[in-house]
Amino acid sequence: MLLPVVKLGSLVLRTLSKPIASRLKQQTGNYPKFREYIIGLAQANHRFTTTIQRRLYGQATDVKIRPLNEEKAVQAAADLFGELFVFSVVAGAAIIFEVQRSARSEARKEESRRQELEAMKQKEQELAIELELLKVKLDELEHLARGRGLLSIFGVTHGQESLKSVNPTLAA
Numbered sequence: 001m002l003l004p005v006v007k008l009g010s011l012v013l014r015t016l017s018k019p020i021a022s023r024l025k026q027q028t029g030n031y032p033k034f035r036e037y038i039i040g041l042a043q044a045n046h047r048f049t050t051t052i053q054r055r056l057y058g059q060a061t062d063v064k065i066r067p068l069n070e071e072k073a074v075q076a077a078a079d080l081f082g083e084l085f086v087f088s089v090v091a092g093a094a095i096i097f098e099v100q101r102s103a104r105s106e107a108r109k110e111e112s113r114r115q116e117l118e119a120m121k122q123k124e125q126e127l128a129i130e131l132e133l134l135k136v137k138l139d140e141l142e143h144l145a146r147g148r149g150l151l152s153i154f155g156v157t158h159g160q161e162s163l164k165s166v167n168p169t170l171a172a
Helices: 002-030 032-056 070-148 159-166
Strands: none
Touching (some): 002 032, 032 070
């Protein structure tokens, strides 16, 4: 599924770059300084690519590279600008896609953290309620223990202070 979309996108971009290239060729006839500029760029690009190709193939690179004629240079410059347009659009689209993907990912993480925090607050409230219930039950048990314990037979309610009141010698 992805490959046909990529091919279609590439075809659309190349189709869009053709009017740019033809407009560039048209402008070279109208503006001589612009023509000289793009011919210079095309010649520099030609020398660079030829040198790289010669190095890759293991051929000598210290030879003189013949320059392109004017028409070929204009065509090469138009092709170069067309390719630059395509690559810049693709790079821009990739950057925009990555930024949006990253923002969505960050939003999901933030939502997950918010839900975890909410769950922790809910758990804290539940534990606080449970703690209060346990305190009430403990108070009830202590109250019942005071009434039913072994010491209550002798009138002792709770702790050392009550032992002192019943028999001072037991506390010592």
